[in-house]
Amino acid sequence: xxxxxxxxxxxxxxxxxxxxxxxxxxxxxxxxxxxxxxxxxxxxxxxxxxxxxxxxxxxxxxxxxxxxxxxxxxxxxxxxxxxxxxxxxxxxxxxxxxxxxxxxxxxxxxxxxxxxxxxxxxxxxxxxxxxxxxxxxxxx
Amino acid sequence: xxxxxxxxxxxxxxxxxxxxxxxxxxxxxxxxxxxxxxxxxxxxxxxxxxxxxxxxxxxxxxxxxxxxxxxxxxxxxxxxxxxxxxxxxxxxxxxxxxxxxxxxxxxxxxxxxxxxxxxxxxxxxxxxxxxxxxxxxxxxxxxxxxxxxxxxxxxxxxxxxxxxxxxxxxxxxxxxxxxxxxxxxxxxxxxxxxxxxxxxxxxxxxxxxxxxxxxxxxxxxxxxxxxxxxxxxxxxxxxxxxxxxxxxxxxxxxxxxxxxxxxxxxxxxxxxxxxxxxxxxxxxxxxxxxxxxxxxxxxxxxxxxxxxxxxxxxxxxxxxxxxxxxxxxxxxxxxxxxxxxxxxxxxxxxxxxxxxxxxxxxxxxxxxxxxxxxxxxxxxx
Numbered sequence: 001x002x003x004x005x006x007x008x009x010x011x012x013x014x015x016x017x018x019x020x021x022x023x024x025x026x027x028x029x030x031x032x033x034x035x036x037x038x039x040x041x042x043x044x045x046x047x048x049x050x051x052x053x054x055x056x057x058x059x060x061x062x063x064x065x066x067x068x069x070x071x072x073x074x075x076x077x078x079x080x081x082x083x084x085x086x087x088x089x090x091x092x093x094x095x096x097x098x099x100x101x102x103x104x105x106x107x108x109x110x111x112x113x114x115x116x117x118x119x120x121x122x123x124x125x126x127x128x129x130x131x132x133x134x135x136x137x138x139x140x
Numbered sequence: 141x142x143x144x145x146x147x148x149x150x151x152x153x154x155x156x157x158x159x160x161x162x163x164x165x166x167x168x169x170x171x172x173x174x175x176x177x178x179x180x181x182x183x184x185x186x187x188x189x190x191x192x193x194x195x196x197x198x199x200x201x202x203x204x205x206x207x208x209x210x211x212x213x214x215x216x217x218x219x220x221x222x223x224x225x226x227x228x229x230x231x232x233x234x235x236x237x238x239x240x241x242x243x244x245x246x247x248x249x250x251x252x253x254x255x256x257x258x259x260x261x262x263x264x265x266x267x268x269x270x271x272x273x274x275x276x277x278x279x280x281x282x283x284x285x286x287x288x289x290x291x292x293x294x295x296x297x298x299x300x301x302x303x304x305x306x307x308x309x310x311x312x313x314x315x316x317x318x319x320x321x322x323x324x325x326x327x328x329x330x331x332x333x334x335x336x337x338x339x340x341x342x343x344x345x346x347x348x349x350x351x352x353x354x355x356x357x358x359x360x361x362x363x364x365x366x367x368x369x370x371x372x373x374x375x376x377x378x379x380x381x382x383x384x385x386x387x388x389x390x391x392x393x394x395x396x397x398x399x400x401x402x403x404x405x406x407x408x409x410x411x412x413x414x415x416x417x418x419x420x421x422x423x424x425x426x427x428x429x430x431x432x433x434x435x436x437x438x439x440x441x442x443x444x445x446x447x448x449x450x451x452x453x454x455x456x457x458x459x460x461x462x463x464x465x466x467x468x469x470x471x472x473x474x475x476x477x478x479x480x481x482x483x484x485x486x487x488x489x490x491x492x493x494x495x496x497x498x499x500x501x502x503x504x505x506x507x508x509x510x511x512x513x514x515x516x517x518x519x520x521x
């Protein structure tokens with residue numbers, strides 16, 4: 001499920017605020033932004049802290065572990081490259097660091113996926129530039 | 141204190157399935173109908189409110205309609221834009237910046253898919269924040285499905301309760317000859333047997349895709365006294381936004397209508413139990429449940445049993461989407477304007493077999509984006 005990567009039009013377009021994240025993903029690290037002023041983390045990455053507007057932020061590796069806040073099993077799409085993979089799972093993952101991300105759940109079936117499921121990050125190499133973080137079930 | 145602004149005309153274009161009409165043509169058909177109702181001429185319009193998928197949409201519409209407005213608003217917050225426009229028009233009319241405001245929309249969403257002008261999902265960019273969402277194949281229905289699944293997890297909401305929303309809309313559509321699903325009744329069992337789109341949402345949980353246009357004319361209460369149409373009073377308005385990308389909606393599934401509704405109900409001086417008719421954006425059935433809770437018609441988590449009791453349908457405790465809604469009447473790309481049109485007609489007592497007896501107070505709640513933006517309008521007869 002979800003092997004082979006998204007179609008070209010859906011591949012991330014890397015920009016200055018996100019380049020370090022995708023560099024981390026190439027090294028199989030899931031980086032989040034940490035604010036040195038208020039101590040909170042955020043994702044998606046911004047140059048500043050959206051909680052307190054400090055610009056004193058840095059990249060920190062996350063554990064890559066989290067739980068499903070919610071999920072859906074997609075049965076229909078009009079994007080041909082995604083259609084080939086139906087059905088596939090899209091989830092909101094709450095990482096242990098307190099940020100929420102959208103991703104796929106792989107190595108998992110619609111029968112066992114559930115809200116609260118413990119998951120861990122896995123990385124799918126798509127190109128020299130893009131390695132895509134996805135999640136798979138883990139033992140809690 | 142209620143506003144000093146009234147709706148003095150509403151109108152619709154032809155709608156349904158119209159492969160030989162352009163979107164701009166539908167704008168004009170609807171605008172003509174609304175202005176005729178008001179007894180106003182195009183030259184009387186000095187304020188234009190419109191948006192579409194393209195940039196500079198108000199310029200395109202003004203030019204096509206031959207209007208030269210001196211007050212223009214093209215706020216684009218998806219399907220809620222027309223409830224936002226009402227709030228903005230109230231501000232402009234009360235401030236004396238304009239006298240006659242035209243809200244107008246038209247779209248050939250249904251025919252465009254057939255012409256392959258765009259896919260049902262439209263185009264998704266993978267630039268900016270979307271680079272963290274687009275690669276994972278999250279569809280429009282999938283976004284609503286994520287919210288529905290979470291609501292089920294937190295509150296025990298069931299697929300059968302979601303189906304009850306679709307069935308209530310369909311029952312209203314059987315009373316509305318213009319509704320797309322008029323003559324096509326739906327049962328809960330049929331809804332639950334319809335094909336899965338994005339689990340837990342099935343085909344019956346998803347709105348229609350139709351062609352159509354609509355228009356609403358607003359002016360001051362003073363000016364309304366000289367016009368032909370029975371005025372509908374704008375009692376209160378409110379608007380609020382929370383996010384664009386779903387992972388940034390930190391209080392999900394608490395819809396931001398909680399904030400827009402408090403502002404609108406507060407200005408109107410009403411409470412939920414004062415409401416005779418409700419018109420809410422129903423892109424997907426789950427959105428109706430979230431809106432009922434956010435506007436205070438139900439406690440958080442109580443909307444499922446409420447809709448399962450039949451409250452939304454004909455003869456129910458809270459008549460909702462009495463034209464059949466986006467689920468069963470019409471949904472041309474964005475639907476916010478049609479909430480206002482049906483509510484105004486109910487308050488004028490013109491709805492025939494689907495008329496809610498003695499309707500005095502109506503509430504419209506538009507939701508746009510990805511459950512991102514809500515505009516609430518309270519109307520009074």
